[in-house]
Amino acid sequence: MDLGLAGRRALVTGAGKGIGRSTVQALHAAGARVVAVSRTQADLDSLVRECPGVEPVCVDLGNWEATEQALSSVGPVDLLVNNAGVALLQPFLEVTKEACDTSFDVNLRAVIQVSQIVARGLIARGAPGAIVNVSSQASQRAVTNHSVYCSTKGALDMLTKVMALELGPHKIRVNAVNPTVVMTPMGQANWSDPHKAKTMLDRIPLGRFAEVENVVDAILFLLSDRSSMTTGSTVPVDGGFLAT
Template sequence: MELFLAGRRVLVTGAGKGIGRGTVQALHATGARVVAVSRTQADLDSLVRECPGIEPVCVDLGDWEATERALGSVGPVDLLVNNAAVALLQPFLEVTKEAFDRSFEVNLRAVIQVSQIVARGLIARGVPGAIVNVSSQCSQRAVTNHSVYCSTKGALDMLTKVMALELGPHKIRVNAVNPTVVMTSMGQATWSDPHKAKTMLNRIPLGKFAGESGGSPASVVPAVPVEHVVNAILFLLSDRSGMTTGSTLPVEGGFWAC
């Protein structure tokens, strides 16, 4: 199905690894013009070699002032993918202020700031747009040692709905994708142990996580390519989903059905 993204300018946060990197690669292949945002310069350098012509921006989105400097004059953006996130996992009784603050700065506050920058530009130009927030199955299901992470993603789902409500009159659609565990480097750090993963996999009717193809963790824990998540993101960015806004799209193998 043709998504007609060629020529559109798309800003992707958390572009250096995992879902964000896969999204940039897929968008580049469609002919979209991509602004790739990451806090790691080495990741951006390798991404530019893979996808010549993308615009790299290196900034820590947890830093409000630095983000304003880096993206405040980024220029016209048609579409936005808020993918950047951190997962600082601690038992509830051991949650620290530092982990709480860092998690909400990156996983929620940065979404507000970057979306404001993009939405204000769209409104000033008088053109429609689309924003996709990368949430998680953890937004609606509790997971041990994920109290802060689950909280940020639950808040992100509600933020998505409020953004859709307020930005809809400006023809800006806002949706979220809610993946299961994705076996990127962040997912592998938590779920590559097959004994630990089994407790989660037993709750997923399709019996597998989403994950990058290849690599030893994926051969131990059942996984499917990260493209399943990327495809959902691209669909929600495209005009093919023109009547969809305020939604949370599960990409979790039926986890929420149980």
């Protein structure tokens, strides 16, 4: 199925690793022009070698002023994937101010800021657009030691709905994808303990974790005009976890 992404300009945050990197590769393969945002220059350098023509932007999205400066002149963007995120896991009684500040700065506030920059540009051009926020099944289910992470993703789901409500009249669609554990290198490392993995897998009707391409396929569909009547949705990519 041709998703009609060729020639469109996309911005992807958290582009250095995992879901973000695979999304950049898929968009590049589909003929989109991609701006890749990461805080790690080495990851961007290797990504540009793999995908010639990708425009790298190195910035820590947790820094509002630096982000404003880095993205203010990025130029016209049609599609946005807010993928950058951090997961700082602590028992509730040990949650620190630093973990709260960092998590909300990156997982929520940066989504607001980057989306504002892109949406203002779309509105000024009178152009339609699509935004996809990478959320999590943890937005809707409690997970031990994930109190701050779950909270940021719950807030991200509601932000997605409000953005869809306010940006819809400008023909800008906003959706979220909500994956289960994804077998990125980080996911493999965090869920390598068979006992820990079994407790989660037992709650997933399909009995397996997600592969990166499962999430990327959902993202590309929501970016494309194939989903032109879908906005304000949170799309599970979870093997049925949220159905149980």
